[in-house]
Amino acid sequence: MLYLVLSSLFLAATIAVTSPSPTTTTIAHDDPRIFYHGRWDKSSGTWWGGSGIKLCAEDLTSLALTLGPHTSAPSVSLGVSFDYASFVTMNASEGVNEILLPEGGANVVRINAEGWQNNRMNLLALEVDSGAKLSRYTPSHLAFQFIGDSLSAGQFLPQGVDQAWPFLVGESFRAEHNINAQPGATLTDMVSYGNVHGIAFQFFQTEDTGYYYTMDHNFTTPWHFSRDIPPTHVVIHIGANDASQNVTQPAFISTYLHFFDHLRELYPHQPIFVFTPWGWPNADGTISYYYDGAYQEIVDTRHETGDKNVFLVNTTxxxxxxxxFPDNQHPTVPGHAKIAGLFKNWLEKWGLHAAREWATLA
Structure with a gap:
């Protein structure tokens, strides 16, 4: 069995708030050479963990982010990767934030908001050295859309979503990946653990459920899915919070099937993978499961309607x-790596294989 291996030692990159150098060039946030992924509002601010940018450049030796007032205070945790190396964590705040590049510079820089909350990066501009030659980033031909709750969002992990199994799966296939996962949220549109809406509503909005507590943006706006790179594969792992909120199994199945109808309007031909629960492991070796048989019924019902491109992933x-973690039963960093490895094996047996190289080479 192939498991993804994560280093137990995570490097911390340094950010300094400074003033732009006179030898730099300002790249406005709406420059077409900046590749955006995930959910961004009109202020050019991120929502949902994992949302970010990609930058491709030759002779890039200096880089800084100019962030605006909608950036999470006192700072937002960003994941940064140079030339497809592992992501490192940086804390950035309103103002000009210098990113220390590797010796010799970098050709591809990827930056995302890694937190499941306080994850707003309000990008106003980039500052690059005047000799840098920017070009457009070419996305991978593979693209995942992940939908879930805390078990997919990286809650409790040091690097948030960047250590969560969906992110690791995307990286292992050299694929683009959007992750819309909200801790505490049900699929059912209801109040749950601080969330005022469920994923059946929130997935179709620009904002994650943190909007409700954000004084300068306590409203939602519909997400225009034309802004996404169309996913080639859709993965759903949800239901733990519905069970905790005593949503009955028939009601959960009905909500899931209606959610499926809306997803098929967006993704009419893509394969959709439905995860069963891996449950809540206990110290005595037992595992508490929920909605036994529900996910098989959901998949079977889709098949009966003629939708054969739906697949059950049995994670028992x-x-x-x-x-x-013993205090909350959520996967640890190695636990998420294990899930990612198991799902990667599952997908390879199903017939999906990683791209040989990234479409934009470092």
Missing amino acids: GWMTWEDV
């Missing part, structure tokens, strides 16, 4: 007590 046994 994927997680044990050793793979979760």
